[in-house]
Amino acid sequence: MHSQEFDVLTIGNAIVDVIAKVDEVFVAREKLVKGSMNLIDEARAEQLYAVMGPATEISGGSAGNTAAGIASFGGKAAYFGKVKDDQLGAIYAHDMKSIGVHFGTHKAASGPATARSFILVTPDGERTMNTYLGACVNLTAADMDRSVVEAAKVTYMEGYLYDKPEAKAAFREAAKIARAAGRLTSITLSDSFCVERHRDDWLDLIKSSIDIVFANESEIKTLYKTQNFDGAVTAIHKDCPLAVLTRSEKGSLVVRGDERITVPAHPVEHVVDVTGAGDLFAAGFLFGYTHGKPLRQCAALGSLAAAEVISHTGARPEVNLLQLAQTNGLI
């Protein structure tokens, strides 16, 4: 066991976000599906970067954002994700460690560069992600530091990991270790296209090995091949002990056994960039959950954190979330 206990360990693709504003014409010309996450190879990354406008670089990655959110609430977070030993990798590691997140994954000495995602934000605040996974392909089961997994109340993994066989194996290994240690496991379904790619695998995984599922409306409907949200709710209720379903401005629904808890979205004056909304919702929820808060409060904390992150550019909180929660009377 690790010398320290963690509230949450998150595992994901360690990605530096390269954020640029674009107009709708750009999205159409590049044949992108707005709101989606696209995996791109190095050649496409170079081509896309060459036609993009000036950008801002900021650490991201879905599970990395969640770890940052938990730390901002004052929770104890750990993170596994693979960067290369290059400038962007150093930036990524700094941004994790500087907020108190335990980040011990060894940097790759060779192979592809640290991952980046070209995040194109349209005037409506919607984001379209184009991710070059780079060094993330080198995350393997060997990176799953057993002592850290055993020391975490919840091990939370992003579905995106399933896009590479080695990372998928790492995911399964971590879930196995966590379960064997009597800890909780959690997955976010990440993206509806990602669900399409891994539906059968994930249904097996969720039934056999997952305690808490996070998904948005589109993802959970895709998982169960239905256009009907209520039908998807019934299905996930049978397959997983606890499901947390987010519905953008319609708020969220927590499903635990026969309980159904609906929590409204936290109001946002002006949506600037929706990147990280789901990641930060999970952060708020898991912070509350690992601190023994009632489910309604957990979801309210998630809504608050999501609202903060979509009110500015970038997928990590710009303010201290614990203070924000206190100001809002949520803690």
Place this chain on the structure above:
Amino acid sequence: MHSQEFDVLTIGNAIVDVIAKVDEVFVAREKLVKGSMNLIDEARAEQLYAVMGPATEISGGSAGNTAAGIASFGGKAAYFGKVKDDQLGAIYAHDMKSIGVHFGTHKAASGPATARSFILVTPDGERTMNTYLGACVNLTAADMDRSVVEAAKVTYMEGYLYDKPEAKAAFREAAKIARAAGRLTSITLSDSFCVERHRDDWLDLIKSSIDIVFANESEIKTLYKTQNFDGAVTAIHKDCPLAVLTRSEKGSLVVRGDERITVPAHPVEHVVDVTGAGDLFAAGFLFGYTHGKPLRQCAALGSLAAAEVISHTGARPEVNLLQLAQTNGLI
């Protein structure tokens, strides 16, 4: 002569800004002088980065910001500045080229990494800069592409260049080429501490080789060793044909021969980060000047651009400045 004519060529230290929010306690503990620019070595850069919070990376550099501003107004800008052939250097080059700035300076193949400046922003919006010059030390007179200098109506240089002997030689070479081609030369005094370091050199330079001086109140007073702004105005009026003096919320003063034109600051609802205010003022002024606008209008364009850049984090415009100027009835 270059195949294209440029409105303005700007020359400076090519720096990636690493922007982090800090509190006043941090500034005091690190013994920093708030609002100043400090040159730091690699060891101090590592030490400071290790204690800083999470950051955002974005291309900066004083003269680079000015070039970006001119391009945003629709002007034709070129830029000379040295980066290394590394990840941050690629980001810097992209951010210049993607906005249409001609950037042909060869990347250094070896030697120090691309420069970065740790910009610490306090809650009052003030910034304290800590700059590791890195690859900038390799900018030399050989980088002054004669054809580009000859093709630019104005060659504008940042005073910061004087902190390294080779860059200083490059500066003087560019001024010589510009003058020989019948073009205008311009300098910004950059920082009052920088003025202290180079006062005598700069007085000689301004009298012999500079057509337009940009300075803020503190810098111009430091140049003439006076506490009296009016005294400094009288002095610069004797030494340089055109001086553009900025005074933060008090607006700006343009001094040309016996003309004195005062222009108010453009109102800003909430100052978020003052980084780049002077750089963007120069951009607006020079855009107007190279398009034959009256001095009052040039200064008003400068005020507008400065106001835009201090209303958000980062030292380059987030909106199209030409459209903003049109909306404000300034063009």
